[in-house]
Amino acid sequence: MKDRDLNPAPEESTPQLSDEYRWYSEHTALLVSTLKWALLGAVAGLCVGLGTKAFLWALAWATGEALRLKVGVFRYYDLLPLALPLCVWLVRTFAPTAKGHGTEAVITAVHTRSGRINLAVAPVKLLATVLTLAFGGSVGKEGPCAQIGASITSGFADLLRLGDEDRRRLVICGIGAGFGAVFGTPISGALFGIEVLYLGRIEYSVLFPCLIASIVGHLVCGVSPPVPVLHDNFGRLNPTELVLLSVGFGAICGLIALTMIESMRGLERGLHRFSAHPYATAAAGGLFLAVIYHVFGDTYAGLGSTTIEGALSGSLHLLLLGVAIKIVTTAVTLETGGSGGIITPLFFIGSTAGLAFAHMFHLPAGAFAAFGFVAVVAAAANTPIAAAVMGIEMLPGSVGVYAALCACTAYLIVGHRSVYASQKLGFSKSAGLDVPLGGTIGSLGRDSVRIRPGSVAARLHSLRRVRRWKKSPPSA
Numbered sequence: 001m002k003d004r005d006l007n008p009a010p011e012e013s014t015p016q017l018s019d020e021y022r023w024y025s026e027h028t029a030l031l032v033s034t035l036k037w038a039l040l041g042a043v044a045g046l047c048v049g050l051g052t053k054a055f056l057w058a059l060a061w062a063t064g065e066a067l068r069l070k071v072g073v074f075r076y077y078d079l080l081p082l083a084l085p086l087c088v089w090l091v092r093t094f095a096p097t098a099k100g101h102g103t104e105a106v107i108t109a110v111h112t113r114s115g116r117i118n119l120a121v122a123p124v125k126l127l128a129t130v131l132t133l134a135f136g137g138s139v140g141k142e143g144p145c146a147q148i149g150a151s152i153t154s155g156f157a158d159l160l161r162l163g164d165e166d167r168r169r170l171v172i173c174g175i176g177a178g179f180g181a182v183f184g185t186p187i188s189g190a191l192f193g194i195e196v197l198y199l200g201r202i203e204y205s206v207l208f209p210c211l212i213a214s215i216v217g218h219l220v221c222g223v224s225p226p227v228p229v230l231h232d233n234f235g236r237l238n239p240t241e242l243v244l245l246s247v248g249f250g251a252i253c254g255l256i257a258l259t260m261i262e263s264m265r266g267l268e269r270g271l272h273r274f275s276a277h278p279y280a281t282a283a284a285g286g287l288f289l290a291v292i293y294h295v296f297g298d299t300y301a302g303l304g305s306t307t308i309e310g311a312l313s314g315s316l317h318l319l320l321l322g323v324a325i326k327i328v329t330t331a332v333t334l335e336t337g338g339s340g341g342i343i344t345p346l347f348f349i350g351s352t353a354g355l356a357f358a359h360m361f362h363l364p365a366g367a368f369a370a371f372g373f374v375a376v377v378a379a380a381a382n383t384p385i386a387a388a389v390m391g392i393e394m395l396p397g398s399v400g401v402y403a404a405l406c407a408c409t410a411y412l413i414v415g416h417r418s419v420y421a422s423q424k425l426g427f428s429k430s431a432g433l434d435v436p437l438g439g440t441i442g443s444l445g446r447d448s449v450r451i452r453p454g455s456v457a458a459r460l461h462s463l464r465r466v467r468r469w470k471k472s473p474p475s476a
Helices: 017-067 076-094 103-112 121-134 142-160 164-183 186-195 204-221 239-274 278-296 305-313 321-335 343-361 365-381 384-394 397-413 456-471
Strands: none
Touching (some): 017 076, 076 121, 103 164, 121 142, 142 164, 239 321, 239 343, 239 365, 305 343, 365 384, 384 397
């Protein structure tokens, strides 16, 4: 008989009631953590909601006053050559980190400084963005709210003497609360806050407090979603056709988002030679925008909320050229010194692209404008989950479902690009590509993304090279 038969293994002991203290201690820690972050998230949401409300009130007042500046052919946007240099002076003098479209600076702070943001950023960003938008700069309102929210929550973390990790989480709550409050979409706002930091990764540890902060911020601010009442109307299209059209139009939206990203990056590189003359660059940018608005109209000035609503209701007629004009005006505003966000211009670009697509192929205009509304944001910001939930959160019935499909397609097609250069790469969008993970999107060079050996894409490239060689064999 073998040794194992002589010495049988001892039977596993049955758990005793005395072991239950381990479960009690675990749930005690979970309860304390939940209460802590529920309180911190609620306070963050309250502060951000009040800050966003103050920003929106100031913006509405300043815009109303600016619209009164109409004497002969003179319009309010003719003051942009003065307004943009003033924005540059404000930011450079009082809060250099408030430069650009807001969310970018917050992402950088979260990744490199544990979310530390100067409290002076909030008032400076508010004033600079109000100046830019009131006089016709083509920017959005979510970036300032995210930066204002992050600045307030960072100051709150200083007040409570929180550690670096807790500060970082609280600042992420500020991003989500700012987005949810300004657009009236608390769920997608919270998801945006935890998704925008990385391409392909989500900060699950911040999901609960971010949801609390976004919901409280939304309730305090009281803003409704920026869409009119839509109806679930697809005409004669059946579900199969809708799936195919959603995927096809999603691919187009991904290319539009890529155009937007490359336009901004190209203009940024082109203007680098003038970095020693920021005020002259801002004045030239303002003059360029004023000329564009005089030629094509002020439809492309400011937030463009009326145009977005008209596109989503299907009552607007706008050529595809309008998409290109909005891309140009947004890139010029942000890269020459204007202050503001970028999501609202992406809403404009996406909804008008969907409208133009629908008119070209005789499709339901409002539905495809809604598809573009969320798809271009999903692609440009690399936030497909937040954009998909936003579509379901704001749009009726199956419109939101197909919009989510369109958004996810656009997110894949845009590739490893983003309007937020400080986003970190968390994964590759294709198993056939080798991408250096862990770095920022802005650090990717032309040769950084390579086809993975042995993949289907590599085989297709090899087959293509063989065919080229057969068509033009080397001479003896």
